[in-house]
Amino acid sequence: xxxxxxxxxxxxxxxxxxxxxxxxxxxxxxxxxxxxxxxxxxxxxxxxxxxxxxxxxxxxxxxxxxxxxxxxxxxxxxxxxxxxxxxxxxxxxxxxxxxxxxxxxxxxxxxxxxxxxxxxxxxxxxxxxxxxxxxxxxxxxxxxxxxxxxxxxxxxxxxx
Amino acid sequence: xxxxxxxxxxxxxxxxxxxxxxxxxxxxxxxxxxxxxxxxxxxxxxxxxxxxxxxxxxxxxxxxxxxxxxxxxxxxxxxxxxxxxxxxxxxxxxxxxxxxxxxxxxxxxxxxxxxxxxxxxxxxxxxxxxxxxxxxxxxxxxxxxxxxxxxxxxxxxxxxxxxxxxxxxxxxxxxxxxxxxxxxxxxxxxxxxxxxxxxxxxxxxxxxxxxxxxxxxxxxxxxxxxxxxxxxxxxxxxxxxxxxxxxxxxxxxxxxxxxxxxxxxxxxxxxxxxxxxxxxxxxxxxxxxxxxxxxxxxxxxxxxxxxxxxxxxxxxxxxxxxxxxxxxxxxxxxxxxxxxxxxxxxxxxxxxxxxxxxxxxxxxxxxxxxxxxxxxxxxxxxxxxxxxxxxxxxxxxxxxxxxxxxxxxxxxxxxxxxxxxxxxxxxxxxxxxxxxxxxxxxxxxxxxxxxxxxxxxxxxxxxxxxxxxxxxxxxxxxxxxxxxxxxxxxxxxxxxxxxxxxxxxxxxxxxxxxxxxxxxxxxxxxxxxxxxxxxxxxxxxxxxxxxxxxxxxxxxxxxxxxxxxxxxxxxxxxxxxxxxxxxxxxxxxxxxxxxxxxxxxxxxxxxxxxxxxxxxxxxxxxxxxxxxxxxxxxxxxxxxxxxxxxxxxxxxxxxxxxxxxxxxxxxxxxxxxxxxxxxxxxxxxxxxxxxxxxxxxxxxxxxxxxxxxxxxxxxxxxxxxxxxxxxxxxxxxxxxxxxxxxxxxxxxxxxxxx
Ligand code: FES
Ligand code: FES
Numbered sequence: 001x002x003x004x005x006x007x008x009x010x011x012x013x014x015x016x017x018x019x020x021x022x023x024x025x026x027x028x029x030x031x032x033x034x035x036x037x038x039x040x041x042x043x044x045x046x047x048x049x050x051x052x053x054x055x056x057x058x059x060x061x062x063x064x065x066x067x068x069x070x071x072x073x074x075x076x077x078x079x080x081x082x083x084x085x086x087x088x089x090x091x092x093x094x095x096x097x098x099x100x101x102x103x104x105x106x107x108x109x110x111x112x113x114x115x116x117x118x119x120x121x122x123x124x125x126x127x128x129x130x131x132x133x134x135x136x137x138x139x140x141x142x143x144x145x146x147x148x149x150x151x152x153x154x155x156x157x158x159x160x
Numbered sequence: 161x162x163x164x165x166x167x168x169x170x171x172x173x174x175x176x177x178x179x180x181x182x183x184x185x186x187x188x189x190x191x192x193x194x195x196x197x198x199x200x201x202x203x204x205x206x207x208x209x210x211x212x213x214x215x216x217x218x219x220x221x222x223x224x225x226x227x228x229x230x231x232x233x234x235x236x237x238x239x240x241x242x243x244x245x246x247x248x249x250x251x252x253x254x255x256x257x258x259x260x261x262x263x264x265x266x267x268x269x270x271x272x273x274x275x276x277x278x279x280x281x282x283x284x285x286x287x288x289x290x291x292x293x294x295x296x297x298x299x300x301x302x303x304x305x306x307x308x309x310x311x312x313x314x315x316x317x318x319x320x321x322x323x324x325x326x327x328x329x330x331x332x333x334x335x336x337x338x339x340x341x342x343x344x345x346x347x348x349x350x351x352x353x354x355x356x357x358x359x360x361x362x363x364x365x366x367x368x369x370x371x372x373x374x375x376x377x378x379x380x381x382x383x384x385x386x387x388x389x390x391x392x393x394x395x396x397x398x399x400x401x402x403x404x405x406x407x408x409x410x411x412x413x414x415x416x417x418x419x420x421x422x423x424x425x426x427x428x429x430x431x432x433x434x435x436x437x438x439x440x441x442x443x444x445x446x447x448x449x450x451x452x453x454x455x456x457x458x459x460x461x462x463x464x465x466x467x468x469x470x471x472x473x474x475x476x477x478x479x480x481x482x483x484x485x486x487x488x489x490x491x492x493x494x495x496x497x498x499x500x501x502x503x504x505x506x507x508x509x510x511x512x513x514x515x516x517x518x519x520x521x522x523x524x525x526x527x528x529x530x531x532x533x534x535x536x537x538x539x540x541x542x543x544x545x546x547x548x549x550x551x552x553x554x555x556x557x558x559x560x561x562x563x564x565x566x567x568x569x570x571x572x573x574x575x576x577x578x579x580x581x582x583x584x585x586x587x588x589x590x591x592x593x594x595x596x597x598x599x600x601x602x603x604x605x606x607x608x609x610x611x612x613x614x615x616x617x618x619x620x621x622x623x624x625x626x627x628x629x630x631x632x633x634x635x636x637x638x639x640x641x642x643x644x645x646x647x648x649x650x651x652x653x654x655x656x657x658x659x660x661x662x663x664x665x666x667x668x669x670x671x672x673x674x675x676x677x678x679x680x681x682x683x684x685x686x687x688x689x690x691x692x693x694x695x696x697x698x699x700x701x702x703x704x705x706x707x708x709x710x711x712x713x714x715x716x717x718x719x720x721x722x723x724x725x726x727x728x729x730x731x732x733x734x735x736x737x738x739x740x741x742x743x744x745x746x747x748x749x750x751x752x753x754x755x756x757x758x759x760x761x762x763x764x765x766x767x768x769x770x771x772x773x774x775x776x777x778x779x780x781x782x783x784x785x786x787x788x789x790x791x792x793x794x795x796x797x798x799x800x801x802x803x804x805x806x807x808x809x810x811x812x813x814x815x816x817x818x819x820x821x822x823x824x825x826x827x828x829x830x831x832x833x834x835x836x837x838x839x840x841x842x843x844x845x846x847x848x849x850x851x852x853x854x855x856x857x858x859x860x861x862x863x864x865x866x867x868x869x870x871x872x873x874x875x876x877x878x879x880x881x882x883x884x885x886x887x888x889x890x891x892x893x894x895x896x897x898x899x900x901x902x903x904x905x906x907x908x909x910x911x912x913x914x
Contacts, residue, residue: 017462017482024482028437033429034422036605037481038556039639043850046556074422084421091420095412095816098824099249100419101556101605107420126859132850134556134606135249136827138861140820 008076045131447498528691557605647706771898825883
């Protein structure tokens with residue numbers, strides 16, 4: 001069955017079983033492999049994307065629920081001129097990624113948090129950033145979020 | 161760990177070996193050993209012309225020039241450095257590139273680091289030498305072996321390749337720097353001939369050879385073709401620390417931009433024309449076999465093409481991963497338990513205890529007469545038992561390996577730690593020659609010790625699977641498969657016993673530990689104690705134990721550094737001061753310990769309910785001390801508030817990355833101590849996914865980690881692993897300080913609930 005929705009501003013049509021998780025439609029049918037598979041049960045956040053602007057763990061949403069909606073993935077964060085999103089730039093500046101596998105999801109979660117709060121407090125960061133990073137990049141994730149939202153002074157306190 | 165007398169390993173990074181005559185210099189890379197016959201590691205490697213020719217054909221295109229299989233210079237000045245190590249996120253590629261490019265005086269903006277092709281022409285000889293020398297303590301013998309043989313031996317060891325924090329320590333220090341310096345000299349010689357000036361009038365910078373007198377300069381790209389025809393020095397003078405332009409500098413990692421925009425392609429991301437996707441269910445009890453499976457329910461699933469039976473697993477092949485998953489779930493395979501149906505975590509601990517009590521150790525180490533010291537009248541003796549569970553690596557990218565078998569040849573794509581061993585294992589499984597296996601290494605989403613080919617059944621699975629389908633096929637392990645079929649950090653237990661003499665010092669210490677592999681020599685026992693004894697009792701469960709980031713140093717570090725805290729409290733002394741007095745004056749260890757105490761404000765007042773803990777562990781040639789401040793929440797779970805780490809790894813090649821490695825290691829250590837455990841019931845793993853295998857999240861990680869490096873200039877140590885071991889004892893010691901409750905069994909959360 002064909003399901004139509006928008007991905008990164010583009011209209012797409014995916015021919016797949018209705019129960020196929022959005023994650024696998026993105027990765028296998030649309031070949032947008034920046035969104036990662038980590039657990040498949042909404043427990044790690046590696047698969048995080050935005051659906052109509054809301055942070056969503058795409059491994060646990062069937063594409064039938066996505067019909068007619070608008071999805072943004074890590075590949076869609078850049079501006080139309082190809083410039084990196086502020087959060088992506090902050091991630092490079094703070095040298096956040098190690099293996100990098102969780103980072104698409106982390107960045108999508110951070111962008112959603114910043115869009116919702118403007119400049120998130122430490123407590124808001126704690127609450128929203130629940131994605132797993134096995135490499136332990138958490139201090140730099142926090143630092144990058146603070147730096148991306150003009151809270152550079154606070155960002156300096158976390159040294160690692 | 162015995163200090164290593166091999167000169168090439170000891171070569172301090174800041175000191176260039178003195179310039180010597182040709183014949184003598186080779187020996188700088190060798191040991192002053194009578195066993196030595198002809199060229200050293202570079203001598204052998206330099207002169208292996210068939211390997212060099214092969215490296216050229218594998219990497220040269222157009223007018224690029226490859227040097228010895230280590231690097232290539234293109235006409236446009238781009239320098240490509242070939243790393244024989246896999247970078248699974250530890251930043252070693254950038255560090256290795258820095259080391260070579262610094263000696264080469266290359267323009268860093270034009271330096272790329274690539275994975276060396278999985279070919280013997282790129283075999284990692286310095287690593288083999290370095291590791292063997294350190295592991296075996298017999299450098300004389302090692303250095304007498306031809307380089308190629310050493311590379312082969314190294315590959316047959318279970319945990320050496322891109323393991324043991326080895327990349328920078330051996331390959332970088334021995335290989336990359338020398339190659340960069342030697343190629344630089346060849347470029348200078350080529351320029352001297354072209355310009356008709358003596359080499360002494362030439363300098364290098366930014367990928368150019370410069371003749372200041374005439375104001376002329378030649379680009380490396382112009383000189384490469386000629387330089388590649390020249391013979392290379394095996395003893396180039398290396399830079400001194402004050403001459404470094406890249407080593408020790410916080411250079412941004414080369415791989416990071418592709419990891420923030422989704423463009424980095426990991427093994428699991430590979431797409432090939434006509435590719436199929438497969439997934440697998442292996443026997444739930446390790447050691448069990450597949451008895452029977454009715455294929456029909458799976459074949460009814462849309463897109464499902466094939467069910468393949470292996471000896472101990474069933475694989476389904478489909479057009480898409482989701483279809484394969486549905487197909488697999490539709491099956492009810494029957495497996496045997498291999499006779500391990502009675503194994504549980506509790507039964508393992510009881511068996512270990514019984515083994516220890518039977519008192520026949522597999523291996524013993526130590527010095528002095530421990531038993532005599534224990535028997536001294538009036539001495540105060542303490543005994544404690546510690547237990548730690550199996551740990552899962554939980555690399556974020558589950559295993560994924562793609563194979564394509566056609567015309568008798570198998571091609572593989574994926575992220576595995578040792579490309580050459582991967583080929584060897586795949587060849588064996590597929591029943592073909594190693595030359596008929598091609599392996600394309602890809603970016604890895606973490607590893608932490610899980611991706612060694614020796615312990616990676618997915619290679620066999622893909623080799624067998626690929627032979628049964630006519631198209632490329634990518635096998636993806638679900639997270640459940642990954643959690644339940646790990647090569648875990650071994651579940652182990654230990655009894656520690658020590659005596660405090662009249663002088664308040666430890667007079668004797670015995671560690672009796674039970675686990676699969678021997679850990680003797682892996683964690684240096686750093687304290688000065690007159691009598692020590694380490695006894696290993698070997699116990700093997702049905703699980704496949706493997707190296708887990710920092711290997712045995714996690715469990716041994718936890719036991720030793722918790723127990724010395726117990727001794728300090730028993731002696732009525734401050735745990736930091738008590739450690740201090742057992743460390744030799746003027747030692748690196750003491751400096752590390754003092755620095756961390758000072759940075760953490762040891763001794764300053766803390767808020768009610770907050771405790772401070774300290775621990776120091778040396779592993780992989782690096783000394784790390786950590787201080788943790790923590791409290792306990794109402795539900796009994798620990799809350800880590802702040803953390804400090806002080807590190808002496810000799811010299812940091814890239815401080816920015818080194819800091820991230822230490823902080824990440826510290827967090828992984830805390831995570832394991834607080835919540836991680838793989839437990840067994842009826843021989844099978846109980847946990848299944850991240851809902852029941854608890855990994856620390858951002859909110860529970862210390863928001864602030866102060867990482868500080870002491871640039872002692874000692875032999876370079878690792879940075880990927882040594883941040884892990886002190887974290888769990890420092891936390892347990894902090895919780896003791898906060899609550900008076902001693903934690904001797906991990907993880908802490910299970911204890912809190914029990
Ligand atoms: S893969 Fe979706 S949350 Fe882990
Ligand atoms: S960077 Fe490796 S899991 Fe986050």
